[in-house]
Amino acid sequence: MSKEQLPDNGNETFEHPKGAAVILAIFLLLIIILWGSVYLIMLSRGVTFYG
Amino acid sequence: MTANVYQLTAKEKRFIGWHFIVAVAALSIGSLFGPFQAMEHAGWDFYEKFLNPLFHSYYEGLTLHGVLNALIWTTFFITGFITFLVIYGLKRPLRYPKLNQLGFWLMVIGLVIAAVPILLNQASVLYTFYPPMKASPAFYIGVTLVVVGSWIEGYGFYLTYYQWRKENLRTRTPLITFMGLITMVMWQIATLGAAAELLVDLIPWSLGLRAGLDPQLDRTYFWWTGHPLVYFWLLPAYISWYTFLPRQAGGKLFSDSLARFSFWLFLLLSVPVGFHHQYVDPGVPSGWKMVHSLLTYSVFFPSMLTAFTVVASLENAGRARGGKGLLGWLAKLPWNDPSVAAQLLAGILFFFGGIGGLVNASYNINLVVHNTSWVPGHFHLTVSTGVTLTFMGILYWMVPYLTGKELWCKKCAVVQVWLWFIGMTIFSNAMHVVGLLGAPRRTPLGQAPYIPEEWAGHLLRVGIGGVILLISVYLFVAVMIGSVLTKKKLSTEVEPPVAESLLDPQTTPSWLDRWVPWLVGAAILLIIAYGPQLVYQISTAQFTSPGFRVW
Numbered sequence: 001m002s003k004e005q006l007p008d009n010g011n012e013t014f015e016h017p018k019g020a021a022v023i024l025a026i027f028l029l030l031i032i033i034l035w036g037s038v039y040l041i042m043l044s045r046g047v048t049f050y051g
Numbered sequence: 052m053t054a055n056v057y058q059l060t061a062k063e064k065r066f067i068g069w070h071f072i073v074a075v076a077a078l079s080i081g082s083l084f085g086p087f088q089a090m091e092h093a094g095w096d097f098y099e100k101f102l103n104p105l106f107h108s109y110y111e112g113l114t115l116h117g118v119l120n121a122l123i124w125t126t127f128f129i130t131g132f133i134t135f136l137v138i139y140g141l142k143r144p145l146r147y148p149k150l151n152q153l154g155f156w157l158m159v160i161g162l163v164i165a166a167v168p169i170l171l172n173q174a175s176v177l178y179t180f181y182p183p184m185k186a187s188p189a190f191y192i193g194v195t196l197v198v199v200g201s202w203i204e205g206y207g208f209y210l211t212y213y214q215w216r217k218e219n220l221r222t223r224t225p226l227i228t229f230m231g232l233i234t235m236v237m238w239q240i241a242t243l244g245a246a247a248e249l250l251v252d253l254i255p256w257s258l259g260l261r262a263g264l265d266p267q268l269d270r271t272y273f274w275w276t277g278h279p280l281v282y283f284w285l286l287p288a289y290i291s292w293y294t295f296l297p298r299q300a301g302g303k304l305f306s307d308s309l310a311r312f313s314f315w316l317f318l319l320l321s322v323p324v325g326f327h328h329q330y331v332d333p334g335v336p337s338g339w340k341m342v343h344s345l346l347t348y349s350v351f352f353p354s355m356l357t358a359f360t361v362v363a364s365l366e367n368a369g370r371a372r373g374g375k376g377l378l379g380w381l382a383k384l385p386w387n388d389p390s391v392a393a394q395l396l397a398g399i400l401f402f403f404g405g406i407g408g409l410v411n412a413s414y415n416i417n418l419v420v421h422n423t424s425w426v427p428g429h430f431h432l433t434v435s436t437g438v439t440l441t442f443m444g445i446l447y448w449m450v451p452y453l454t455g456k457e458l459w460c461k462k463c464a465v466v467q468v469w470l471w472f473i474g475m476t477i478f479s480n481a482m483h484v485v486g487l488l489g490a491p492r493r494t495p496l497g498q499a500p501y502i503p504e505e506w507a508g509h510l511l512r513v514g515i516g517g518v519i520l521l522i523s524v525y526l527f528v529a530v531m532i533g534s535v536l537t538k539k540k541l542s543t544e545v546e547p548p549v550a551e552s553l554l555d556p557q558t559t560p561s562w563l564d565r566w567v568p569w570l571v572g573a574a575i576l577l578i579i580a581y582g583p584q585l586v587y588q589i590s591t592a593q594f595t596s597p598g599f600r601v602w
Contacts, residue, residue, distance in 0.1 A: 023378070027358065
């Protein structure tokens with residue numbers, strides 16, 4: 001895991017929050033899946049076309 | 052005691068504590084009726100068999116549940132919490148403590164005035180008022196006093212801050228105070244809608260001074276307040292997640308700047324979104340609904356900033372405790388601390404509440420879930436878990452801090468938060484699913500003759516979840532009462548767990564600590580999003596609807 005030196009208080013180190021990024025990626029995936037499932041329910045109830 | 056830490060006086064702690072006493076008392080009564088509704092859905096109708104004639108109907112219970120939990124528990128807790136954030140953050144007493152006391156007692160008087168007609172079944176109009184249903188004037192007057200009292204407390208906070216600012220021109224506002232003040236400002240902007248509805252329409256109408264009203268206009272007034280009300284509940288939970296939880300977990304706040312930026316965005320974006328609650332209202336043009344839909348989606352941005360910053364702060368804490376790998380740090384977090392566990396579990400369920408919120412905000416698929424039990428399923432993940440479970444977690448450290456006594460039965464508290472998590476998972480999931488199947492909200496489904504067989508299993512889960520939540524909430528109340536009454540004094544005073552930022556807050560850009568541009572921006576956005584429609588609705592309003600009593 002790479003470590004970076006913070007610019008403004010040099011004695012502090014931190015690791016890139018890769019775990020947080022993974023959790024948010026999973027969250028975004030869940031949003032797509034769950035939002036999409038409700039969208040499909042809407043379509044399954046019938047679609048009105050204009051034109 | 053270190054020189055840099057302000058110790059609240061016993062009087063200040065008592066004042067804050069009174070807010071929490073009223074809040075927990077409201078929660079303990081209001082929460083009783085939630086499970087009664089859930090059990091009614093499962094076919095176990097306590098209203099008919101046991102509660103009559105003391106409590107008269109499902110809708111009286113629903114009103115008590117909504118008003119006491121969504122309005123009273125939250126408002127009293129939040130004003131008490133912000134009082135702490137202002138005093139402790141600025142390291143000074145309130146500038147005019149009597150002003151804040153006036154605000155608090157006005158809220159208490161308002162609560163009593165509103166509670167009487169509800170308990171007499173004279174105001175079973177639910178916490179959203181829903182005109183043209185007509186309640187006793189006392190209900191509207193009482194609610195108004197609660198709101199006005201909270202405003203007065205807010206003025207006390209502003210005056211305290213103003214004095215501090217004059218003496219600390221170049222210092223960044225302490226983050227906890229900054230966030231608390233934004234929450235109060237947002238509340239005061241948000242409640243302008245409810246104030247207009249109550250003062251101009253509902254109170255004169257209920258007193259017989261006006262013949263009728265225009266329900267469409269009042270719905271618009273209400274939802275000006277109704278959606279940012281959610282953010283009034285949520286922002287204090289976010290404050291805890293940003294500024295206390297990282298320290299409690301053993302880490303630091305990932306970014307002071309991101310935290311401030313997200314709060315400014317919440318101030319800007321959380322108010323001009325009310326029409327997304329009115330997608331099926333015929334009196335609002337679809338173009339304006341779309342504008343509010345887009346603005347609602349824009350709240351997703353500060354929400355994701357919050358999610359990232361909080362989770363990154365927790366990762367920092369978990370790694371500091373020896374956590375390895377991509378997600379191994381999660382297990383290292385102090386799950387045996389009830390305050391931490393409550394907030395972590397609240398956050399997990401809140402993630403799903405956020406997903407449901409995006410569905411609600413979508414102009415198209417909202418129609419799948421509109422006015423179904425999906426909606427209460429959704430807000431039980433947000434206000435009843437993201438917010439309420441977090442507030443419970445805050446009280447698990449705050450009550451020992453205020454009383455100087457040990458938390459009574461810490462293991463009971465850990466069990467309590469897990470029971471809440473389990474009960475709410477069962478309850479909320481069932482409500483979402485049965486909502487997708489078409490079950491209406493605000494309906495005593497146990498009495499409905501049209502329930503299809505496929506709903507039965509889900510409604511049973513609603514009841515089971517409600518029973519688990521009932522056990523959990525009274526375990527919480529028992530821990531609170533036990534902690535106040537216990538004779539076990541703490542050997543050392545609790546230090547409020549305010550997290551340091553990874554970077555010195557003084558390095559935060561100064562534009563993130565200036566009020567005027569953001570307040571002007573919020574006002575402009577409101578005028579753009581609401582101005583034309585409000586002018587149109589007011590100028591074309593037909594004040595002809597009489598009041599109805601449907602309970």
